[in-house]
Amino acid sequence: MSNYKQIFRDGLWGNNVVMAQSLALCPLLAVTTSATNGLGLGLASMAVMISANLLSSFFTPFISRAVRIPVNILMIATLVTITDLALNAWLHPLHKVLGLFIPLIVTNCAILGRVESFASKNSLLPAAADGLAMGLGFTWVLVFMGGIRELIGSGTLFANASLLLGENFAFLEMQIIPDYRGVLLLILPPGGFLVLGAMLAVKRLLERVAERKQAGAANCIAVAEGK
Amino acid sequence: MPAKDMSTLIANLFPCVEKLRDKLGYQVFLLATSTGIATLFLLLTNLVTSPAIAMRAQEDQLAGLAQVMPPTLYKNDILSTRQQLSVQGQQYQIFTAEAEPGVITGYVLETEAPGYAGPIRLIIGVAIDGSLIGVRVLSHSETPGLGDKIEVAKSDWIRSFDGHSLDNTSAPDWAVKKDGGSFDQFSGATITPRAIVTSVHKSLQDLSEAIQALAKPEPQETLTTAPITPTQPAERTVPTLQEASS
Numbered sequence: 279m280s281n282y283k284q285i286f287r288d289g290l291w292g293n294n295v296v297m298a299q300s301l302a303l304c305p306l307l308a309v310t311t312s313a314t315n316g317l318g319l320g321l322a323s324m325a326v327m328i329s330a331n332l333l334s335s336f337f338t339p340f341i342s343r344a345v346r347i348p349v350n351i352l353m354i355a356t357l358v359t360i361t362d363l364a365l366n367a368w369l370h371p372l373h374k375v376l377g378l379f380i381p382l383i384v385t386n387c388a389i390l391g392r393v394e395s396f397a398s399k400n401s402l403l404p405a406a407a408d409g410l411a412m413g414l415g416f417t418w419v420l421v422f423m424g425g426i427r428e429l430i431g432s433g434t435l436f437a438n439a440s441l442l443l444g445e446n447f448a449f450l451e452m453q454i455i456p457d458y459r460g461v462l463l464l465i466l467p468p469g470g471f472l473v474l475g476a477m478l479a480v481k482r483l484l485e486r487v488a489e490r491k492q493a494g495a496a497n498c499i500a501v502a503e504g505k
Numbered sequence: 506m507p508a509k510d511m512s513t514l515i516a517n518l519f520p521c522v523e524k525l526r527d528k529l530g531y532q533v534f535l536l537a538t539s540t541g542i543a544t545l546f547l548l549l550t551n552l553v554t555s556p557a558i559a560m561r562a563q564e565d566q567l568a569g570l571a572q573v574m575p576p577t578l579y580k581n582d583i584l585s586t587r588q589q590l591s592v593q594g595q596q597y598q599i600f601t602a603e604a605e606p607g608v609i610t611g612y613v614l615e616t617e618a619p620g621y622a623g624p625i626r627l628i629i630g631v632a633i634d635g636s637l638i639g640v641r642v643l644s645h646s647e648t649p650g651l652g653d654k655i656e657v658a659k660s661d662w663i664r665s666f667d668g669h670s671l672d673n674t675s676a677p678d679w680a681v682k683k684d685g686g687s688f689d690q691f692s693g694a695t696i697t698p699r700a701i702v703t704s705v706h707k708s709l710q711d712l713s714e715a716i717q718a719l720a721k722p723e724p725q726e727t728l729t730t731a732p733i734t735p736t737q738p739a740e741r742t743v744p745t746l747q748e749a750s751s
Contacts, residue, residue, distance in 0.1 A: 311649075340522060345532045349539050356543040360550045367557035370564075462650040 282407055289411025296419045296474075297481050301388040306420060307470035309379050311431070314439045316424030317417065318376045319383075324413025326361060326383050328406055330354050331397035335405035338398045350393050351384075358383045371441040388416065419477070426473050431465040433458030570600065570613055572657075573630025573639040578602050578610045592711040599712070609633060612712060615643070618704030621696040622646045625655070629708055636670035640705055652697035662689060662698070671709050679706035 288294075295301050302323075309319045333353055341349055362380045365373040373380070383389070392412050397405040429435055433455035440448040463469050525531040566584060574583070579602035590597040600613040612631045617624040625645040630638035640663055642655045654660035665688060680686025681699050690698045 342526045342532050342535060345536055348536060352539055352543050356546055359547055363550050363554040366561065367554035370561040460650055465649050
């Protein structure tokens with residue numbers, strides 16, 4: 279059980295796709311102009327990650343090491359194309375928002391990375407859990423970053439969420455700052471880099487604080503035992 | 506290791522896989538098979554989704570049309586009336602709205618204006634008297650926060666075209682205020698509104714000329730009641746704006 283705990287801790291924080299591995303930055307920077315867009319791409323990527331991990335874990339015994347990368351890429355590309363077509367047919371409003379970015383999921387090296395480094399060495403359940411954990415990790419970063427950029431950039435939060443999740447989620451749409459003129463910079467591409475940089479800095483700061491606390495605690499124990 | 510269990514299971518089921526896996530022939534077979542399976546899945550998905558996707562595309566187009574041509578104004582299958590028109594390199598797609606066969610109530614044009622950062626796709630609804638019912642932007646890549654005020658969701662500017670026609674707005678007035686015309690520009694973005702005003706004006710001129718050119722050879726047929734099939738768009742006769750409104 280601690281194995282799964284570790285998988286989720288890694289996916290959400292310790293070995294997060296964006297915050298630790300610095301992968302998947304291209305779709306991240308392009309999509310996060312609003313929290314809703316981030317959520318949409320995050321969920322789509324998560325679905326592809328889970329199924330890619332599952333398939334790859336299942337077929338690993340059949341796949342020769344020499345041709346594993348073309349086979350895995352083919353598999354991921356097929357999954358993405360199927361997702362793209364299915365979204366276009368049955369979740370059309372979402373597809374209109376994300377249409378441009380769904381093909382980008384193929385180029386998301388995080389997916390091939392997880393298939394290569396985790397799924398091909400583990401059995402089905404841990405592989406699916408890893409896909410879920412990594413996908414959730416990617417999703418929260420996308421939503422968080424989209425939220426910051428949307429809030430500062432246009433003063434709203436989760437605008438158009440009802441397009442993505444259905445009318446029941448219209449309550450998510452918030453105008454946080456009324457009559458806000460907007461900070462254009464945050465919506466434009468440079469804003470993505472600025473926010474990402476700030477988030478990485480905060481993460482390292484938090485980790486350093488946690489480290490110091492641990493060291494301090496260890497010191498205390500050592501002192502106490504010494505006494 | 507669970508992965509090992511899996512491998513042994515498969516080795517037991519297919520004893521040859523373990524031995525063959527590093528042979529060149531097996532690798533070729535593996536690549537070919539996986540490509541084949543992937544193709545099969547894509548084919549199936551395409552087969553299942555393509556009717557739904559075609560329907561969605563049509564709904565999109567109708568929703569776009571409805572913004573500039575109220576559905577109460579026409580009863581015909583407006584999408585099937587599509588005609589191509591090209592005037593000096595400017596491409597138009599023209600849809601004809603008919604309340605009943607032969608009674609034309611208006612036209613919808615789709616065209617592109619050269620924007621600041623790429624083409625702006627416009628849809629323009631024109632009533633039979635030549636006045637604009639509405640103009641909307643279907644897609645654009647203008648600067649967010651500056652040029653994107655052309656979207657109806659962001660600003661009411663695009664509604665300032667409503668009711669204008671070649672008759673009630675003189676040629677010099679078809680320009681932004683900065684150029685001495687009667688349409689507002691946005692602070693910080695003049696190129697975008699200028700392009701749209703120019704494009705809408707030119708569309709109206711080209712439409713009225715096209716209608717006149719089509720109607721002239723056989724003016725007696727302007728109110729023909731013959732049902733027109735979409736397969737013969739060239740034979741359509743279109744009344745001049747003046748004739749039909751009188």
